[in-house]
Amino acid sequence: MKQYLIACLGLVAFLPCFAADAPPTIEVHSLAREFVTFWDGSQGMPEAQRVAAFKTQIGARFPEFYGTERYAGTRTQAEQDELIRRNLAGFGPMRQAYLDKVARFDADLPRHIATFTAAFPEFKPTVSTYFVHSLGEMDGGTRELNGRNYLIFGADGMVRYHGAGDEAAFFHHELFHIHHAAQAVNCDDDRLADRLWTEGLATYMSKVMNPQASDQEMLLDLPKGSADLVRSRIYASLAQLEQVLDSGDRQQFASLFLMDGRSEGGLPPRRGYMLGYLIAQELGKSRSPAQLAKLSCAEARPLMAAAIRSLQQQPLKEH
16 A cells, blocks of 8 residues: 655744654555556456455455445445445546546645644644545545544545635644544534534634635535525524534434435525534634634533524624
8 A cells, every 4th residue: 555654844934833852744545546546457347346356456455444344234235335336437537637636635735734733733643544535425534433533535525525726724624623633622423512513613723724715615615505505594594503402313413414414494404514613703702723622522512502692693794
């Protein structure tokens, strides 16, 4: 497996990004380019044989991600094989954009680590990091697989959702998740309020570090047009959020965080990212980024409720 050693860049414009006695690195295990090599070399194979070859040549190098064990019985091997087949069949039109993304990644990640560390000098990246074709799952994010935490970048998702645009806010969002988790904030993604806080805070930090970032670059406009739709339904969205903040209902999670999520009242899908961002922004009026990053989820919970009430009293702002 090809591995890239990503070290801090010594950019004069920034504060020293790492302590001299312990310069952190991120070792990126990359299967992204290998996917293209496999795809090119497997042209003309019967589909079933091609899927089997993928599992041997690519999937076996990261079985925690490509296998079915992590789905705990909710996805069969036949369903996973069909997902592989569809992604192999549909890769052709994105091949060049995908290769361009892979070529940029080696330079982009260390550059964004340097700027992130200028803002959070105590940042110590320690999680295992992979750069892969995600079979349509993600552009980037953290996953707990077999009891171990990973940071995973999906080149296919980066092409699909980012195009050739500026990805600084995206990288800073994902790096903040790693930094935030290391602060012993005791957040549980299976609790709706905790998920709202971690995603909203990461989005807010990406904006603090990239004030010029657009809704699209902050990934708030997925699906397209949803950012303005959330703003137009902000009071109804906040009122509904207030009612479900402590809910464990998976449908509420889907409604707030998934692009195909549905909700009663026709509220916009994936609105949790915008709502969480606005809540963090409200709390950021009286707290520094470092102070927000150190709040435990238990400490953040009543502050979030107060921020929701405050936002409900504020006039709708033109974007």
